[in-house]
Amino acid sequence: MPDSQSVSDVTTRVEDFVQGGNLGWAADALATRRDEILSRWLNATKVQLFHLDRPDRAVADDIPRLYDALQLYVRRVAPSYMETHAPLDDNAIGAAAQSHALARVENGLRPPDVMIEFRLLRQEIGRALRMEVPLHTPTDDIVTANLLLNDAIDGAAAVALEALTDRIEQTREEFLATTVHEVRQPITKISGFAQLAERLLDRPDLDPGRVRDALWQIRDASTQMTVLLEALVESSQNALGGLVLQPQDAQISAILTNVIEHLEPEVARRVHLQISSAEALRARLDVVRAGQVMNNILGNAAKYSPVDSMITVMAEARGNAAVISVHDDGIGIPPSDLSLLFGRYVRARNALGHAPGLGLGLYLSRAIVEGHGGRIWAESPGTNLGTTVYVEFPLLHSGEE
8 A cells, every 4th residue: 555645645635626526426426327338448458459469358356346446435535535545545546456467467367458447447437427517507516526537546656566565565575586496406505516526537447337326316416407487487477467378270289299298107097088079179379388287187196195196187077168177086275275276386295295396387387378378276175085176267259260
């Protein structure tokens, strides 16, 4: 929320113009025109460049919340605005603004894009007020309503920008702290085996096999560190709205087959793939990213289940969506952890001591799937009762490109 000084500045500036203004007509106008304003805002938002590729993403839960908070605020301060009713003192306005901004950035928008959405809301509210001014309304009251609502929306935008700034700073700190912590292990491994290789080379009875093993360990640790850093960078990009997709017409069956073929042989042998109506399972997908999602889910299934157990992958059409499920008979997920599973740096409690991991794979998978307009979720009867992870993508029907 903004600091007390910024609230005081806005209050003073508004108070100079609107002391005692009657806002009752504006409150009525906002109530009467609510659906129209929100509908026009959505239509205006959909055609912005940042929503053209995914107009469905323009739908927002928090803009109606913000609008209703503004409406209640205006109703509360009518019939006479007083300085004790500063717009930025309203917690509901600030909370809705923050929530909208963070949700938008999470979905890939940049801070300037979010500010455009706030300006569009102000524009539609201003238009509606002009159309609803009652006959013989004093000019001072018209100025009061417009100035106060403009200040309220501008204040909400400022609150949103502050929340985004805090998110950027938090993400930066998390990235640095996690990077330092997680890369220490592969760096230690590289340093240790480099010293071992050096000692082996100095011995008169040189053993090329042992030197080769040490070099292989160094290469393995380097690969581990590269994968780790890539995951951390992608996580930070997603948190700041920078995860970019390159969708194309794709066959889901081909993506699944390719992912399974590139698994470790001992894992691939465990996977049983069932596809119904393979030709019908077409979608607009970033093939590389969709493969990354399935590789992560299959990797988890293999990592957290017995080495001799089967992993069942099924793909089918359900209505307008392609649904892929990956089932394993492994350690399962406690019910209390299911709703948290796709958060950043989150792992199920029973997985912590079972295998190493950052808790980023499913977080990134969710971002990729939702970026395609799909959804991802997990189901498990409980600990040691197996897990099924579902991925749903919108189908691409005949005639669509």
